[in-house]
Amino acid sequence: MTTLTVLPSGKTYDVATGTSIMKALLAAGETIAQKCGGNASCGSCHIFVTEGRKSISRIQKQENDKLDTLVGVGSKSRLACQAVLGDEPVTVELLTFV
Numbered sequence: 706m707t708t709l710t711v712l713p714s715g716k717t718y719d720v721a722t723g724t725s726i727m728k729a730l731l732a733a734g735e736t737i738a739q740k741c742g743g744n745a746s747c748g749s750c751h752i753f754v755t756e757g758r759k760s761i762s763r764i765q766k767q768e769n770d771k772l773d774t775l776v777g778v779g780s781k782s783r784l785a786c787q788a789v790l791g792d793e794p795v796t797v798e799l800l801t802f803v
């Protein structure tokens with residue numbers, strides 16, 4: 706079990722380790738776009754991971770390739786559908802410009 710904090714609301718949720726950030730957000734009732742259904746091909750679920758980045762799953766090629774095509778990508782960028790939570794608390798920032 707770990708903790709997921711969502712910005713800008715600041716709400717915190719208990720989430721099972723091994724859950725994707727996308728699934729955790731949807732289960733919590735947060736709004737996040739998922740146009741491709743979680744296949745790392747649309748980029749609509751782009752978020753910033755502001756804390757706990759080392760605890761979540763590493764970026765794979767497909768996610769990296771998609772991030773390269775998006776506007777506003779930075780070192781904290783992840784696709785929520787591809788990032789899987791580990792044991793450490795994680796804070797994510799939901800974005801509105803995608």
Ligand code: FES
Nearest residue numbers: 741743745748786
């Ligand atoms: S839902 Fe399409 S890339 Fe994540």
